[in-house]
Structures are given as C-alpha cells and as structure tokens.
Amino acid sequence: MSMTPHCSRAAVLLTVFAFLFIGIVTAQDKPDRPPWAQNSKPASNSAPTPASSPTGEPGKTVQPTPPPAASSDDSQDPASQRGRIRVTVNLVNVLVSVLDEHNRPAPDLPLEAFQLFEEGVAQKIDKFESETLQPLDLAIMIDASLSAHKEITFEQEAAAHFIRQVLRPGDRLSVFSFDENVTQSAPFSDNVAELQAAVRRIPAGAGTSIYDAVLLGSRALERRGDDRRRVIILVTDAGETTSRADFDSARKEAVLSNTLLYTIVIRPVKSESGRNTAGEHALETMTDTTGGAMFYPDSAQELGAIFDRIDRELRTQYRLAYYPNPRGPANTYRSIVVKVAAADYKVRHRKSYLTGPQ
Numbered sequence: 001m002s003m004t005p006h007c008s009r010a011a012v013l014l015t016v017f018a019f020l021f022i023g024i025v026t027a028q029d030k031p032d033r034p035p036w037a038q039n040s041k042p043a044s045n046s047a048p049t050p051a052s053s054p055t056g057e058p059g060k061t062v063q064p065t066p067p068p069a070a071s072s073d074d075s076q077d078p079a080s081q082r083g084r085i086r087v088t089v090n091l092v093n094v095l096v097s098v099l100d101e102h103n104r105p106a107p108d109l110p111l112e113a114f115q116l117f118e119e120g121v122a123q124k125i126d127k128f129e130s131e132t133l134q135p136l137d138l139a140i141m142i143d144a145s146l147s148a149h150k151e152i153t154f155e156q157e158a159a160a161h162f163i164r165q166v167l168r169p170g171d172r173l174s175v176f177s178f179d180e181n182v183t184q185s186a187p188f189s190d191n192v193a194e195l196q197a198a199v200r201r202i203p204a205g206a207g208t209s210i211y212d213a214v215l216l217g218s219r220a221l222e223r224r225g226d227d228r229r230r231v232i233i234l235v236t237d238a239g240e241t242t243s244r245a246d247f248d249s250a251r252k253e254a255v256l257s258n259t260l261l262y263t264i265v266i267r268p269v270k271s272e273s274g275r276n277t278a279g280e281h282a283l284e285t286m287t288d289t290t291g292g293a294m295f296y297p298d299s300a301q302e303l304g305a306i307f308d309r310i311d312r313e314l315r316t317q318y319r320l321a322y323y324p325n326p327r328g329p330a331n332t333y334r335s336i337v338v339k340v341a342a343a344d345y346k347v348r349h350r351k352s353y354l355t356g357p358q
C-alpha cells in the first residue's frame with residue numbers, strides 16, 4: 001500500500017522529533033531529579049586507600065603533625081548538595097565525677113541535684129545517666145625516663161594490676177611510652193596479658209615529651225569513635241624537656257577530643273628546689289581543664305591505691321548532655337560549670353569545649 005505525500009511528511013517529522021528528544025534527554029545530567037531517580041555513578045576502578053592506624057604501628061614512634069587540610073572534592077560544589085540532608089548535632093556531653101568529703105565517689109544522685117551552666121547561662125539537661133554505660137577507651141602513657149627510677153618495677157606492676165582491674169566487656173586499652181618520642185607499645189585491645197607485657201617491657205629512654213604524649217594520645221582516642229569515654233592516664237615525673245608540641249596545642253587537642261586526663265606525678269625529689277614545678281603546674285592546668293585529677297604519691301607503694309581510686313571513679317561517673325541555648329559562635333571556647341546541690345560535694349568535669357562550624 002503506497003503512502004500519501006501528506007502522511008510521508010508527517011512520518012518523517014515524527015521520526016526527526018523522536019531522535020531529537022532522545023538526544024536531549026540523554027545529554028542531560030538530570031540535575032533536578034530526586035536522588036532516588038538519578039542514575040547511580042559508575043564504580044571507581046581504583047583500589048581504596050587503606051586506613052592508617054591511629055598512631056602508627058605498635059612499637060613505632062609517632063610524631064605530632066598538623067591536621068590534614070580539607071580536600072577540595074565535589075562536596076563543596078553546590079550542585080552536588082542537591083538532594084542531601086544535613087543534620088547538625090549540637091549535643092554536648094559532660095562526664096561528671098562527684099566526690100564526698102572523704103574523696104569517695106558519691107553515687108545515686110538524682111537529676112534534680114545537678115545544675116549546668118554554659119557561659120553563665122543555665123542549660124536544660126536533656127540526657128542524664130546516674131552511672132554512665134558508655135564503654136571506655138583508655139591510653140596508659142608511661143614516661144620512659146622513669147625506667148631509671150629504682151622503683152620502676154613496682155610502678156609497672158601497679159599499672160599491670162590496673163589493666164586487669166579496669167577492663168570490662170566493651171572497653172579497650174592501649175599502652176604508650178614516651179621519651180623524646182611517643183611509642184605505641186600495644187594497640188587498643190582487651191587482651192590483658194598482651195597489655196600487661198607491653199607495660200613491663202617499656203625500655204629506658206632519654207628526654208620527656210609530655211605535651212607530645214597528650215596531643216598524640218588525644219588524637220588516637222578521638223579516632224576510636226563517638227559514644228565512648230576517652231581517658232588518658234599519664235604517669236610521669238613532669239619534667240617536660242623534648243616535646244615538639246607546646247602546652248596550648250596539647251591542651252587544645254585534649255579539649256577537642258573530649259579526653260579525660262588523669263595524671264600521676266612520680267617525684268624522685270620531694271623538695272621543690274630539685275623538681276620541675278613549672279611542668280607540674282602546666283599539667284595541673286591541663287588536667288583540671290579536662291575534668292581529670294592529679295595525684296602525687298609519696299612512694300611507689302601508693303600507686304596501687306591511686307589506680308584503684310581512678311577505677312572506682314570511672315565506674316561511678318555521671319553523664320550529663322545538653323543542647324546549648326544560645327549556641328555559641330563557631331570555633332570558640334565555651335565555658336561549662338556543673339553544680340551539685342549538696343555543698344560538701346566536690347565536682348569535677350571538663351571546663352570547656354570548642355564549638356564546631358555553623
């Protein structure tokens with residue numbers, strides 16, 4: 001059957017229009033379509049970059065380095081943000097230790113006993129745990145210059161006992177030593193035997209890099225993940241001599257990572273004339289900022305009792321959390337004050353936090 005000229009022209013026009021329509025649709029990147037309707041991106045053929053360990057391989061020294069610069073990927077492209085949902089979480093967690101007049105933990109206080117202030121403004125406590133269930137990530141950091149101390153064996157055994165005592169299901173602990181370098185002697189684990197062996201084999205060292213230890217320990221803990229308590233237990237003679245980082249950098253890293261610092265100062269010389277009192281005062285300031293505690297044993301035999309006290313405190317901490325109102329400007333330090341109704345209680349907690357970007 002022959003086609004009329006009119007029908008022939010119509011068919012040609014329809015064919016041309018169809019090819020044009022297909023070409024336009026194919027050429028478009030469909031930027032306005034919802035994410036579920038977009039074509040998935042082809043998988044990259046390149047192999048993934050292996051994740052590095054928090055502070056290097058166990059037994060290797062690590063050095064403080066500046067944080068990596070933000071990568072300039074397509075996350076900064078406004079077009080790539082279409083269809084994404086951004087959630088800003090402003091919840092601030094505060095671990096609180098409450099001690100009675102005998103320095104014993106005061107358990108079972110109700111929410112009504114606490115008041116929390118940010119920059120002097122009362123805050124609503126949105127989350128409260130009378131005995132926090134958050135698991136622990138601990139870094140025991142031992143000054144290698146103590147290896148020359150005549151009672152180092154007793155100190156190592158006290159730390160080994162603490163490791164066995166403090167670890168509960170879900171907790172992880174790592175052993176570090178520091179002299180002019182910071183060395184991770186055992187990775188984060190719950191293997192008590194391996195962790196104890198790492199403490200006992202810490203070699204003698206020269207120099208004392210306390211600020212490097214706090215900075216690198218805080219970074220290692222921060223990479224362990226959220227919703228876990230981060231604790232550094234620092235055993236040192238407080239004689240800072242060889243750090244590459246300074247006091248402000250170390251304290252800032254501890255604040256950023258929300259790390260709780262417990263410091264045990266071993267003083268071979270009891271009189272101030274022969275001690276590094278400036279180093280002790282710096283550590284007192286840093287420890288107080290994080291909400292931890294300082295200990296000055298008069299003899300190595302007191303270490304066991306000190307480790308027992310730290311263990312009890314970690315098991316009886318209160319957890320308070322709040323959404324700041326008003327929220328502070330980006331990248332600023334905000335002061336925190338927690339009060340307990342009973343006047344004879346002593347309260348320890350971190351004194352500040354650093355706000356993130358708006």
